[in-house]
Amino acid sequence: MNNEFLLHTADTDELQDKNYLDEYSRTVTDVVKATSKSIVNIKTRKPPAGRPVQNIYPTFAMGSGFVISSNGIILTNHHVVNNIGEIIVTTPDGKEYPAKIIGADAATDIALLKIEASGLNPLTFTDSDRLEPGQIAIAIGNPLGFQHTVTSGIVSALGRTLRTQSGRLIDDVIQTDAAINPGSSGGPLLNSKGHVIGVNTAIIKGAQGICFSVSANIAKYIATELLTKGKIKRAYLGIIGQNVNLPNDLINQWGLVKKTAVYIGGVDNKSGVENSALQKGDILIQLNDQVVGSIDDLHKLLTEKCINKELNLKIIRKGKLLELKVTAGELS
Structure with a gap:
């Protein structure tokens, strides 16, 4: 009896043929190829605490980022570069650049870095x-x-x-x-x-x-x-919110423009904010005559112009449309 066995393998031409990949794999590989030149490695090192010890250096921590402007603007997380003494950005071609922080926002965990480079490949944001x-x-x-x-x-x-x-x-x-x-x-x-x-x-x-x-x-x-x-200065309503889809009967009953709004999942009575009129479970649909269809809408409306100002809100509470007034504070 012959104990030999044969492993069946695809030939080289078949493996190299893009048609060998299924549709999902082709999608992923195409995205990787299209974006690979835009992703960077970020090394950070905190300044030594107390007196420096000779020949002992703090180790680097690692993070990621991506190019948003061809002239060297990198977007990353605030927590990656917060309280850091040294930042080194490595581009996909292996080049290392010292980076400086040009803006950071802890409230959204977003930070921007600048490196002295040009001709980079920025990524595109979608909606x-x-x-x-x-x-x-x-x-x-x-x-x-x-x-x-x-x-x-x-x-x-x-x-x-x-x-x-x-x-x-x-x-x-x-x-x-x-x-x-x-x-x-x-x-x-x-x-x-x-x-x-x-x-x-x-x-x-x-x-x-x-x-x-x-x-x-x-x-x-x-x-x-x-x-x-260079910085974000924003107003604060003292609410915990999330996007919510509105039922059709509510949209038709009140003639609402958008099919979504902001559900208030909690109210924080923070100093500087007068929001006692709001309750958990309220649905915010309008701020100062501007339709609020999402958290993104709310963030854009709560600019520094709203700080310490009385704001007019329209909310839906238990199926009823109410108009309320709150005074916004400043998000510290």
Whole structure:
């Protein structure tokens, strides 16, 4: 009896043929190829505490980021570069650049860096309000120092609320099962076209397949403000909110313009905010005659012009339309 056996393998030409890949694999590989030149590695080192010890140097921590402007503007997470003494950005071609922080916002965990480089390849943001659970999500970053690691999954849920390391809450967070590990923070979450739908920011320790990204719309708005003003000064209503779909009978009853609004999941009676008229369970649909269809809308409306000002709100409470007044404080 012949004990020899034969392993069947595809020939080289077949393996190199793009048609060998299924549609999902082609989508992911095309995104990786299109965006690979835009993802950077970020090394950070904190200044030594107390007196320096000779010949002993603090080790680098790792993070990720991506190019948003060809002249060297990098977007990453605030927690990646917060309280850091030295920042080194490594581009995909292996070049290292010292970086400086040009703006940061702990409330949304977004920060911008500047490196002295030109001709870089920026990524494109898409409208994250149009995301739907179940669509493809691709994360690229540098987890645990392993550069340019690609993971993929789906958008698991929308409108999550996440508490940052600073203790502040980020609203309108995207939940995904695309694996995000330490060192991936600050990298992009991409759709099937290679456009940014979020900025990878957090995981839940001990859980599998539960990762979070700041939505592209919030990241884009914050980045624009940081570029033009250098800091974010915003008003604060003292609420915990999330996006909610409105039932058709409510839309028709009150002639609402948008099919979504902001559900108030909690009220924080913070000093400087007079919001006693609000209750948990209220649905916010309008602020100062401006329609509020999402957390993104609310963030854009709560500018520094609203600080210490009386604001007119329209809310739905137990099916009834109410008009209320609150006084906004400043988000510290």
